[in-house]
Amino acid sequence: MYAWLWRKLPGTARTKALTAAVLAAAAVAVLWYVVFPLLEPMVTLDEVSVRK
Numbered sequence: 001m002y003a004w005l006w007r008k009l010p011g012t013a014r015t016k017a018l019t020a021a022v023l024a025a026a027a028v029a030v031l032w033y034v035v036f037p038l039l040e041p042m043v044t045l046d047e048v049s050v051r052k
Contacts, residue, residue, distance in 0.1 A: 005020070006020075
């Protein structure tokens with residue numbers, strides 16, 4: 001998968017590395033600001049039950 005992505009990115013190796021870094025940062029930002037806030041109400045971290 002990474003080799004396919006590397007071949008599809010335009011430019012020299014330096015341009016490809018910069019483009020890949022920008023794409024990775026964009027994916028992290030979408031997860032952090034969109035996906036995780038939507039999923040947060042479904043995850044109950046405050047309710048902990050321990051059985052003995």
